[in-house]
Amino acid sequence: MSTDSLPPALSRSVLKYRDYRLFLLARLLVTAAIQIQSVAVGYQVYEITSDPLQLGFVGLAQFLPMLALILPAGDLADRFNRRTILLLSCLLEAVVAAAFFALTVFKVEALWAFYLVLALFGVVRTLSAPAGQSLVPLLVPPEHLSKAIAWSSSAFQTATIVGPALGGGLYAVLGPEAAYSICFVLALLVAVLFGMMRVSMAPRDIKNSTAFQRAVAGIDYVKAHPIILGAISLDLFAVLLGGATALLPVYAKDILQVGAFGNGLLRTAPAIGAAVTGLWLGYRPLNQKTGAWMFGCVALFGVATVVFGLSENFVVSFVALIVLGASDMVSVFVRSTLIQAATPDAMRGRVSAVSMLFVGASNELGEFESGGAAHLVGTVPAVVIGGLGTLGVVGLWMWLFPALRKVDRLSDVKAGEEYRSA
Template sequence: METIKRDPYASLRVPEFKYFLVIRFAVIFALSMQFAVIEWKVYELTNDPLSLGFIGLAEIIPSFSLALFAGNIVDKREKRGILLKCLAAYFVISTSLFLLTWDRAVAGIDKQHVVLLVYLMVFCGGIVRAFVAPATFTMLSLVVPREALTNGITWSTSAWQVGGIMGPALGGLCIFWMGVHWTMLLVVGILLLPFLSLLQIKPKPVHYKETGESVAQRLSAGLKFVWKTKVVLNAMTLDMFAVLFGGSVAILTIYAKDILHVGPQGYGLMRAAPAVGACLTMLILAYRPLVNKPGIKLLAAVFGFGIAMIVFGVSTWFPLSLLALFMSGMLDGISVNIRQTILQMKTPDDMRGRVSSVSSMFIGSSNELGAFESGLAAKLLGTVRSVVFGGCVTLGVVITTYIISPAMRNLDLHPDKKD
């Protein structure tokens, strides 16, 4: 047992987990690449920072509204079948976006209506995402043995983190190399990979047991669990506010075009810099899991993330901007890894879908709301001031959490210890 725990490749020896990693990486890689392309196209059509914020808002409205309902459905039904339907829907949505970003396909349609149609497709993607998040979270514990779960969490969150940052990085570079609409066609092709990989995983058992609870009771069970499990609540809250105010991904387009003057190629490099940092984090955490004082390490990582964002915000020297983004990727990778480990280790099997949905409301929603906040703040305060303000808020949230949360300060994820 002890040998398995220390094996950095324990979960990778499980064949179905390898296919799961391909799904985990490829889905977020394709969708985040798509998001970057959409941001570039919308800003190109509108030249308005607030229009970038509306992209995030269009996705978060359905995702947030349907989260609890989706989590309940995922807990009650077979997860592989749900994911197959979701991937098919993503394929249709991405194909539609390819057509909307192709000038020949939208000839005769004015720019305003093209932008509105893009928002509509993003809205549809938000509906699908409400089901994808809990289904993927639950699938992990079904393809990895319990003794290798901590290691599987490290590889899974690392794949998600790297894919989520490498996708838009490649998106920015491909815009430079081949143009917007052909980059979107590449996204459509990439989405075939997770679909084929999912077919290699067998259907999984459903752990849900009918208890006679009303619909309202089932939907609220995840919220009640998170509220009672303070360390889970603290981790979600900390990450939510850090992402909501500290991120600046949504306005990298403005930095590339108007502040650093590096164009699409520099935009791609800025997107790639956090990916390099996240890759380094993945390699380190595979060998040195963060089980000792993870709460303190989570607080330190988010604090460092806030500092990196402030440095990026004020920098007018491209190499320094890249370094700040590199550090933000490393530190965000640590934060995501610890939070996912807390969720997987503390959540009962029959509630994984609902608890994951609550997490998506906290964390996933904050990404899109953060995009809206970034666009709105850039409009009201100016781009540089908005990034610095967000970084300062992040620091304040970390300090407050450290002071008021002894559960986070004393957290230990060793399997033989309790919080």
């Protein structure tokens, strides 16, 4: 049954499921911790070096472990209890926060030490990402999946509103030690929440296949379904080119001159737009011309990136980042729903791993690309060129993936089937 045919009261009842409520709270808190930590690390590294290229290496240090481990992590999510994987990942995140706290307290300024801890953080995120994405369909009935994903995305974006502002404020008033302490406590609390969940999944022993065959099965599945491939690759190249957020410390300190607290506010702005859009989608999911909406919003993402890149006014920059986040949220919603709806549960971990590889490349590798481009041609030209590149990608992908552009209702996409536009 489609959620669109359900009565309004029933369509909003996704929050009545206990494990899903625990998952939402856990996602909210762990994302806030990650955002607080990211703001603190980025600004701390830039204060030590005053070199935007080093911000690029912050992203690269997190991406390389993902590149190496994400496919095996997807295999783990399909074979073992996803809740347990997430619980262990939170305990490792507490170790990461404690390590950053130690580096700060002992006044370590050797960048290799920061990059080493960031690499460990990349390992933690890699282990947790496929399990987290593929856990949601186990928490709610299929008819509630699109709304569950929308609420989950909204919780994520709400945390990215609170997290950066809190991280910037803590850094400015109490120093990075306070930010890392909060991250440590939140990670332990989230581990407790996952421990309270009752959902379980029997371990799957996939016979007659090697670990390598199981790991690459997700790639084969994505290749066989061009709609999924088009959605995640569009996000990859659009955000890879339009990764303005990686350079926010440069804008906050040198261009807009608003300091550490202003840096936190700028990091919050995209999340404001995304959270509001996510809440709206939670109540009113896209019911028609979904593919066209996705492409239009990615184009708007590129325009907002150009405006931000050229702005020297804090208010204009803040509003541009809000629009950027709102438009990106539509792409996230469509991509996430497509992946879960078009993939059988036995494959969800591995397909989610492929998606996270693309997302990680667009975010962490995008940070490296933005930092390197800013080092070579300057910060403002790098951001503007990236935004224009995003617009070019939209046009090219509309031509390469016409079936994605013609997707009407997300409920028409079924697991294991290739969608054919009318």
